[in-house]
Amino acid sequence: METLSGSGLFPHFVPHAPQPDPTPARFSLLRRAVSWVATLVGITVPVAGLVMAIVLSALWGFSWINVGLMVGMYFLTMTGVTVGFHRLFTHRSFQTVKPVQYVLGVLGSMSLQGSLLDWVGRHRRHHQHSDKTDDPHSPYPHGAGLLGLFRGFWHAHIGWAFAPMPTELARYSGDLRRSRALRAISALFPLWALLGVLIPAAIGLWCLGWRGAITGFLWGGLVRILLGHQVTWCVNSVCHLWGAKPYASGDESRNNAMVGVLALGEGWHNNHHAFPSSARHGLRWWQLDISYWVIRALEVCRLAWKVRLPSERELELRGELVAAS
Numbered sequence: 001m002e003t004l005s006g007s008g009l010f011p012h013f014v015p016h017a018p019q020p021d022p023t024p025a026r027f028s029l030l031r032r033a034v035s036w037v038a039t040l041v042g043i044t045v046p047v048a049g050l051v052m053a054i055v056l057s058a059l060w061g062f063s064w065i066n067v068g069l070m071v072g073m074y075f076l077t078m079t080g081v082t083v084g085f086h087r088l089f090t091h092r093s094f095q096t097v098k099p100v101q102y103v104l105g106v107l108g109s110m111s112l113q114g115s116l117l118d119w120v121g122r123h124r125r126h127h128q129h130s131d132k133t134d135d136p137h138s139p140y141p142h143g144a145g146l147l148g149l150f151r152g153f154w155h156a157h158i159g160w161a162f163a164p165m166p167t168e169l170a171r172y173s174g175d176l177r178r179s180r181a182l183r184a185i186s187a188l189f190p191l192w193a194l195l196g197v198l199i200p201a202a203i204g205l206w207c208l209g210w211r212g213a214i215t216g217f218l219w220g221g222l223v224r225i226l227l228g229h230q231v232t233w234c235v236n237s238v239c240h241l242w243g244a245k246p247y248a249s250g251d252e253s254r255n256n257a258m259v260g261v262l263a264l265g266e267g268w269h270n271n272h273h274a275f276p277s278s279a280r281h282g283l284r285w286w287q288l289d290i291s292y293w294v295i296r297a298l299e300v301c302r303l304a305w306k307v308r309l310p311s312e313r314e315l316e317l318r319g320e321l322v323a324a325s
């Protein structure tokens with residue numbers, strides 16, 4: 001176990017001067033239009049998938065295999081996001097062997113939340129400018145009153161995904177870009193996303209025939225992606241608006257128990273913003289953090305090491321700051 005003493009927000013992140021975007025303006029505009037449409041398709045198709053899945057369940061009957069495919073694929077792909085994209089690649093809260101890194105990178109890509117390098121770049125930017133102007137998905141400030149709250153929630157939850165990608169985002173993931181394998185995993189994002197819906201379809205076909213292929217594609221693919229999207233986006237929206245704030249973090253991050261459970265531990269978001277390099281987000285025994293259990297299991301199997309946790313003194317210090325403010 002390692003404590004966080006002496007570490008900055010991103011000890012591995014060495015910013016360098018932003019490079020000018022070499023893409024001519026008309027291509028840049030086209031690229032933005034393509035990205036906007038791809039985002040719209042990526043968000044709306046899973047919603048249509050849910051409607052289809054419900055209709056077909058009513059027509060063809062209920063199957064536990066579909067429930068198993070949805071829950072199993074949700075756990076695997078969300079672990080790729082929470083343990084891989086977030087705690088390993090973004091925050092370096094533990095170290096692990098290369099095969100585990102690659103498996104987590106591929107599983108996270110199957111969640112259809114963007115490529116590995118884009119995800120990490122955007123999330124590091126979120127921590128650097130948390131709830132300030134350059135935060136890509138803060139619910140603040142979007143005006144006063146109920147309308148301002150709704151606009152802020154909408155932007156933090158879903159609206160940010162349609163905003164153009166900041167040109168300097170690449171410099172936030174410079175350390176990961178040095179690895180050819182991670183660059184390849186990131187570039188092959190469409191392939192992993194496709195595999196993420198084809199694998200449950202293939203299992204459904206094997207277990208239940210051609211109807212199973214369709215329902216496996218819907219429940220283990222599209223509905224699972226929809227659930228993963230909404231739960232992950234709740235970390236950006238709900239967890240910066242509603243919940244407890246036990247630690248001084250310099251922003252509006254909150255601990256929200258419901259998101260905490262559904263997002264495999266990521267909803268203990270104030271804990272995370274106060275101690276971003278900690279591998280454990282549920283810092284109290286009652287704060288369920290399944291992602292940390294996965295990291296602990298890897299550690300027990302000697303597949304993870306340098307698992308970083310805040311010391312009791314660091315917890316006390318941040319807690320005292322909140323009490324004093």
Ligand SMILES: [Zn+2]
Pocket residue numbers: 126130235236240253269273
């Ligand atoms: Zn946050």
Ligand SMILES: [Zn+2]
Pocket residue numbers: 086090091123127272276
């Ligand atoms: Zn983070």
